[in-house]
Amino acid sequence: MKQLWEKLSARYRYSWILLKELVKTDFKLRYEGSWLGVAWSVIKPLMLFAVMYVVFVRFLRVSDGSPTWPIVLLCGISLWNFFNEATTMGMQSVVSRGDLLRKINFPKYITVVAATIGSLISLAINMAVVIIFGFFSHAHYTWRIIFLPLNFAELYLMALGMALILATLFVWFRDLQHLWEVFMQVAFYATPIIYPLTMVTQMNPSNPKVGMTVQKLMLLSPPAQAIMDIRHNLLSPENVPTVWGSIHTWYIKIIPVILTAVIFLFGVYVFRKNSAKFAEVL
Amino acid sequence: MSNNPEIQNKDIVLSVKNVSKSFRLPTEQASGIKQALINWTRGIKGYREQNVLKDISFEVERGDFLGIVGRNGSGKSTLLKLISGIYTPDSGSIAYQGKLVPFIELGVGFNPELTGRENVFLNGAMLGFSRTEIEAMYDDIVSFAELEDFMDQKLKNYSSGMQVRLAFSLAIKAKGDILVLDEVLAVGDEAFQTKCNNFFTEIKKDPSKTVILVTHSMDSVKKYCNKAILIRDGRIVVNGDKNDAANLYTEDNLKSLQTDKHETNENPDKYPLGLNETVPYLKCVPTSEVVLSSQQNFEFDIEYEYTKNEDFDLAFSMLDMTRGGIPYDTGAIPMGRGGSGRHKRHFSLPLNIFNNGTYQITASLRKPDPKNPNETIRIGYTNEENVCSFSISEDAHGSDYALLKYDAVKLTQQ
Numbered sequence: 261m262k263q264l265w266e267k268l269s270a271r272y273r274y275s276w277i278l279l280k281e282l283v284k285t286d287f288k289l290r291y292e293g294s295w296l297g298v299a300w301s302v303i304k305p306l307m308l309f310a311v312m313y314v315v316f317v318r319f320l321r322v323s324d325g326s327p328t329w330p331i332v333l334l335c336g337i338s339l340w341n342f343f344n345e346a347t348t349m350g351m352q353s354v355v356s357r358g359d360l361l362r363k364i365n366f367p368k369y370i371t372v373v374a375a376t377i378g379s380l381i382s383l384a385i386n387m388a389v390v391i392i393f394g395f396f397s398h399a400h401y402t403w404r405i406i407f408l409p410l411n412f413a414e415l416y417l418m419a420l421g422m423a424l425i426l427a428t429l430f431v432w433f434r435d436l437q438h439l440w441e442v443f444m445q446v447a448f449y450a451t452p453i454i455y456p457l458t459m460v461t462q463m464n465p466s467n468p469k470v471g472m473t474v475q476k477l478m479l480l481s482p483p484a485q486a487i488m489d490i491r492h493n494l495l496s497p498e499n500v501p502t503v504w505g506s507i508h509t510w511y512i513k514i515i516p517v518i519l520t521a522v523i524f525l526f527g528v529y530v531f532r533k534n535s536a537k538f539a540e541v542l
Numbered sequence: 543m544s545n546n547p548e549i550q551n552k553d554i555v556l557s558v559k560n561v562s563k564s565f566r567l568p569t570e571q572a573s574g575i576k577q578a579l580i581n582w583t584r585g586i587k588g589y590r591e592q593n594v595l596k597d598i599s600f601e602v603e604r605g606d607f608l609g610i611v612g613r614n615g616s617g618k619s620t621l622l623k624l625i626s627g628i629y630t631p632d633s634g635s636i637a638y639q640g641k642l643v644p645f646i647e648l649g650v651g652f653n654p655e656l657t658g659r660e661n662v663f664l665n666g667a668m669l670g671f672s673r674t675e676i677e678a679m680y681d682d683i684v685s686f687a688e689l690e691d692f693m694d695q696k697l698k699n700y701s702s703g704m705q706v707r708l709a710f711s712l713a714i715k716a717k718g719d720i721l722v723l724d725e726v727l728a729v730g731d732e733a734f735q736t737k738c739n740n741f742f743t744e745i746k747k748d749p750s751k752t753v754i755l756v757t758h759s760m761d762s763v764k765k766y767c768n769k770a771i772l773i774r775d776g777r778i779v780v781n782g783d784k785n786d787a788a789n790l791y792t793e794d795n796l797k798s799l800q801t802d803k804h805e806t807n808e809n810p811d812k813y814p815l816g817l818n819e820t821v822p823y824l825k826c827v828p829t830s831e832v833v834l835s836s837q838q839n840f841e842f843d844i845e846y847e848y849t850k851n852e853d854f855d856l857a858f859s860m861l862d863m864t865r866g867g868i869p870y871d872t873g874a875i876p877m878g879r880g881g882s883g884r885h886k887r888h889f890s891l892p893l894n895i896f897n898n899g900t901y902q903i904t905a906s907l908r909k910p911d912p913k914n915p916n917e918t919i920r921i922g923y924t925n926e927e928n929v930c931s932f933s934i935s936e937d938a939h940g941s942d943y944a945l946l947k948y949d950a951v952k953l954t955q956q
Contacts, residue, residue, distance in 0.1 A: 285656065536630045
């Protein structure tokens, strides 16, 4: 066991050193030159929350009627922002560090991991804000939070897997940046984030079956499943439906988890297979 | 590509075996899905193969100071990138022992928004050194760069010289076993240069450090290296002897100067520069080696045609291309009467009073000035295409500095 550990640490020593430095540098540079500095990482989500709250809860009044809806909405937006940022930054990370890639040999996946971890740090700050707000917004904290590490791990692996695939493709096809932006916009509205899932169920009162089917399909997308799970387990077990409660056939239930695993493994495979050529293409 | 147990001999730290590398150069820009689709449907490959390195093999022993020389585009940098693991070879293998620290460029990953100190740690991490390891080297790096007072300043406030000094100090103070340097010499001011010079002289003596250096400076090759490789069009031409490599490199350059100019001659109908109806042809042609020692003579022919039936003279000068100036001129040499047809005259120029340098012979044909018997009028002269060049290249101490050897002048003291 000890030998295995030593072997692993020797193998990943360089990657680990480099990853730490890159993440640290990126974080330092993100708010470099601004007056408030790192404080922005807390202030910015707070301000965005305020805008979302006013627009969606006060004006548009899209709500499931439950008292927890505002905080569930904020949590969902934070999680989606993470997924969006991690995949977009991850996609660009290899190309934007092209200069480095051409001058020095290092494990290329470090650039993608560093970019996604940067987004993960933002998410952690946002989540801290959400949890604090939760105390004032009727959030119901229960024993279910023990599932959260699994849910976050799933969301992160999904984002990393996507980022690895996108980063590889982006080296050859720069069109992807625009395509992905549009795709993420579509996915955002196709995921029950700014509207409650109950709204989908009731969209065709004369034929409730249609609504039910659409709802189930929505929940089968891996980001939607993870986001709903996190909202359910963290904030509001009563008012947030999940794939586990909505679908009863077990082999359909696990589709999102399987998809996440497949995307992650495929991402690792594609990236590893092509990363040796990056320096020559860039 | 990594520490390899295959290397049996303990003293060989880097072994390159039959390495070839080719690149696909895109003929049409195919960095978009649309273009890729169009190319695919039309069956266009969209690129052509360029063989950059062909069957390269060499070995480096512990303590070696290896110079890699070659003209631009010969494949030196590609070879260095292969050694550093940035590219992977198409075929063949590269294996090394110990920690290899590559410097394809100085200050890779330097960020202008970070302080000098932060940049040292970041750059160090990229080379695979942990924080504690860099902390151990830190003072050494900073004092060598002479930047003690600036380390907490952002890099963007550094002068370019300061940035380069910091990067260079990092490069040479990094505790690696094999140092790979690509044309990074000659940075900083004169004092810093001297320091680097001393450093390289020292590292040359250190039997545990191995250095691989790509350079265009034959002086550095002769001064520091104990081995050299000359690459020409992706193949190793000289493997081992540093003087052979350096001399052949100089020769390659001189030759190319002449062939390049042939290709740029666009108006073959008109007389080229310096030539005319009276003097349609005038050319200096070397008949000996063009890289020589000062014990040898430079032998050359001056080929000419002077069409008018009148007396004319020949004069040639020797230009010092290294230091500037004209060290020698023959004055008018009477050539008799002209006539049709090409002729040539052979000359032998002793070099024993001259030091190292590159020299050029230019010639002109002249005729006496009817108005002024002491002067001659230049009728035709050699243009760039028709001159010839040679180099004196020796190892002796101080032979690069002055034009004349110290014993060329009989100095008297009182």
